[in-house]
Amino acid sequence: MILSPGAFVRVGLLLLLAVILQLSAFSQIGIAGGHADLVVLAVAAVAYYGGSVSGSAAGFAAGFLLDLLTGATMGASSLVLTAVGYGVGRYREVRDPSHGLLPIPVGAAATAAWVTAFAAVSLMLDIGARVSPLVLRDMVVTILLNALLAFPVFAGVRRLLRPSLARDPVEVRRRRQQPREAGPLGLRGLEI
Amino acid sequence: MLGIFVALSIAILTAYFGESGGGVFHTLQRGAQEAFAPVESGASRALKPVRDFFGWAGDTIDAKDQNEALKKEVQQLRSDLAEAQTAVRDSGQLKQIAELHEQDYFPQATRPVTARVIAKSPTVWHSSVKIDKGTGDGVRVDQPVVAAGGLVGKVTTATGGTAEVRLITDGESGVSAQVFPAGVSGVVRPEVGDPDDLLLENVESDRRVTENTLVITSGFTSSRLESLFPRGIPIGRVSKVDFDELETYQRVHVKPFADIRRLDLVEVLTRRGVATEAASLAGGDG
Numbered sequence: 001m002i003l004s005p006g007a008f009v010r011v012g013l014l015l016l017l018a019v020i021l022q023l024s025a026f027s028q029i030g031i032a033g034g035h036a037d038l039v040v041l042a043v044a045a046v047a048y049y050g051g052s053v054s055g056s057a058a059g060f061a062a063g064f065l066l067d068l069l070t071g072a073t074m075g076a077s078s079l080v081l082t083a084v085g086y087g088v089g090r091y092r093e094v095r096d097p098s099h100g101l102l103p104i105p106v107g108a109a110a111t112a113a114w115v116t117a118f119a120a121v122s123l124m125l126d127i128g129a130r131v132s133p134l135v136l137r138d139m140v141v142t143i144l145l146n147a148l149l150a151f152p153v154f155a156g157v158r159r160l161l162r163p164s165l166a167r168d169p170v171e172v173r174r175r176r177q178q179p180r181e182a183g184p185l186g187l188r189g190l191e192i
Numbered sequence: 193m194l195g196i197f198v199a200l201s202i203a204i205l206t207a208y209f210g211e212s213g214g215g216v217f218h219t220l221q222r223g224a225q226e227a228f229a230p231v232e233s234g235a236s237r238a239l240k241p242v243r244d245f246f247g248w249a250g251d252t253i254d255a256k257d258q259n260e261a262l263k264k265e266v267q268q269l270r271s272d273l274a275e276a277q278t279a280v281r282d283s284g285q286l287k288q289i290a291e292l293h294e295q296d297y298f299p300q301a302t303r304p305v306t307a308r309v310i311a312k313s314p315t316v317w318h319s320s321v322k323i324d325k326g327t328g329d330g331v332r333v334d335q336p337v338v339a340a341g342g343l344v345g346k347v348t349t350a351t352g353g354t355a356e357v358r359l360i361t362d363g364e365s366g367v368s369a370q371v372f373p374a375g376v377s378g379v380v381r382p383e384v385g386d387p388d389d390l391l392l393e394n395v396e397s398d399r400r401v402t403e404n405t406l407v408i409t410s411g412f413t414s415s416r417l418e419s420l421f422p423r424g425i426p427i428g429r430v431s432k433v434d435f436d437e438l439e440t441y442q443r444v445h446v447k448p449f450a451d452i453r454r455l456d457l458v459e460v461l462t463r464r465g466v467a468t469e470a471a472s473l474a475g476g477d478g
Contacts, residue, residue: 020228024235029246032253053193060197064204068224069232074217075205082197125205 007164011046011054014160015062018042019069033134034141036149037111039066043081044088044110044150045157048103049165052089059085073125080117084110107150108143115139278456285457288340292426297372297408299422299465304338305329309455310354319362320345321455326353330462334420336409339458341449342426343367343409347460355460360427361387361452369427370410371401371444377410380427380446387452390428392444397435400442405430407446411467423467 022038029035043062047055063078088110091097119135158165208217286306292298307323325331327350335347337357345359360367361382369392370377378395392407407430411423432445 020231020235021239024232025239025243028236028243029250031246031250056194056197060201063201068221069228071221071225073205074208074221075201075203079198079201079205082194082201086194086197125209 004164007161010160010164011050011058012061014042014046014157015039015058015065019062019065022066023069031145032141034138034145036145037114037142038149038153040081040084040111040114041107041146041150041153042157043085044107045103045154046161047085047088047110048092048106048154049158049161050089051093052086055085055087055089056082057085059083076121076125077118080114080121083117084114087113101151103150103154104147107154108147111143111146112139115142282457285340289338289457289459292338292340292342295424295426297424298426299411299424299461299467301463302422302461302465303330303463304459305331305462306457306459307331307355308457312455320348320359321357321458323355323357323458323460324353325460326351326355328352329460331355331460332462336421336425336461337458338425338461339450339455341451342428343421343448344450344452344455344458346420357458359387359452360390360448367421367427368410368412369407369446371395371430372406372408372426374399374401374405376401378444380407388447389431390446390448392430392446393441395442395444397440397442400435401430401433401444403430403433407444422461422465425461 018038018041026036026038039062043055043059046058050058059081060078063076063081064074066072066077066081067074088106091106116139119139204217207215211217289304289306293302293304305325307325307329309321310324311322312320323331323337331347331350333347333350336343337345337347343360345357345362345365347355348358349356358365360380361384363382363384365382367380368377369380371392376395376399378392380390380392383389383391392401395401407427409421409423409425409427411421426449428446428448430444431447434443434445
């Protein structure tokens with residue numbers, strides 16, 4: 001990702017919007033015991049299109065905002081989301097995936113990593129009481145809901161970041177799918 | 193870069209845990225929450241319809257599950273209630289039957305066998321019921337059957353495990369009875385189709401019968417027509433007396449004590465028993 005001031009502003013606003021939407025709406029829409037988590041999807045999307053550096057920075061910023069606005073233990077969310085952003089970004093850099101439906105498994109995997117790691121950090125830091133096994137069910141529901149939401153969220157983030165993207169995976173895919181133009185008939189087979 | 197952010201996060205965590213409530217990060221948190229409160233509030237208000245929509249959808253799904261669960265619960269509770277009501281009713285009937293034995297005119301040493309009514313004649317004549325005790329329990333033909341309140345009939349057939357009881361409301365039934373303690377005798381016959389009204393017939397007109405007096409089995413033993421029933425089983429109470437100057441006999445209406453329409457538990461008196469002193473002294477013509 002080209003780190004321009006415009007990109008910073010766009011990502012900053014995106015994360016702020018994601019956090020506010022999460023707190024004002026998504027967290028309050030309970031479906032089968034769980035709820036969708038927009039923040040981790042936004043971080044994963046930024047990482048997916050922007051790479052590991054952008055991903056870890058977005059994760060840190062989103063986590064910091066989340067902790068600030070929820071009054072939770074400062075640093076816990078940013079620690080986990082930094083790792084999630086970095087992981088997604090590295091995956092994109094190393095594997096260079098270009099499948100159109102990849103945002104769904106990536107979103108689901110990022111969510112799974114987020115809920116699991118955050119639960120582990122919370123257990124280590126805060127929670128002294130017994131934890132109900134229902135937490136596992138809620139985690140699974142959140143992962144499934146995020147898998148459903150991943151595609152539109154990734155598409156929206158891509159649209160937002162497109163001016164700043166050095167390399168758009170969707171464009172790469174399109175280019176790969178385009179048939180190679182053959183040269184003049186007489187030269188076919190002579191290309192080296 | 194990852195290392196920097198992770199280290200930063202850990203540093204924030206450490207500082208947050210290390211500082212007091214008035215520390216930098218706590219203050220920052222409070223400030224951010226105050227600053228963003230209007231934004232969050234506005235967003236929350238603006239997104240309320242969305243939340244409501246999803247809430248409605250979720251509630252509908254939950255309601256479906258709850259509906260199923262509640263249906264099962266209602267069914268279980270109905271079943272429990274029915275069992276409880278049956279138990280209460282059975283208990284009440286057993287209590288009334290037990291009280292029957294405590295009456296000073298009720299025959300003694302009758303060796304009662306408690307039985308449950310398992311079938312009733314499907315007609316409106318209230319003629320017979322089937323009980324779940326038979327010869328294996330000592331039940332024999334012609335033994336009297338009582339229920340809560342008083343006499344209900346006699347055993348007409350008995351098998352090993354069941355018995356048929358002809359009710360006193362059956363058209364063929366006739367029970368020698370007397371008004372207690374006056375001692376006026378007659379035969380209790382049914383008014384077929386109305387189990388709440390029996391007729392004490394063959395009551396001579398010169399022996400006046402008054403309303404609300406008790407009617408019990410007379411238990412003739414010495415005459416040719418020996419009564420099947422021991423003396424002293426209550427049948428009912430005189431509800432009305434039809435007196436005609438021209439008639440030789442008066443017609444006495446008797447309301448039976450036993451609720452013939454709702455028989456659940458009965459007792460078969462497997463022994464004729466011994467008439468109590470009170471019953472023997474009553475009227476003196478027994």
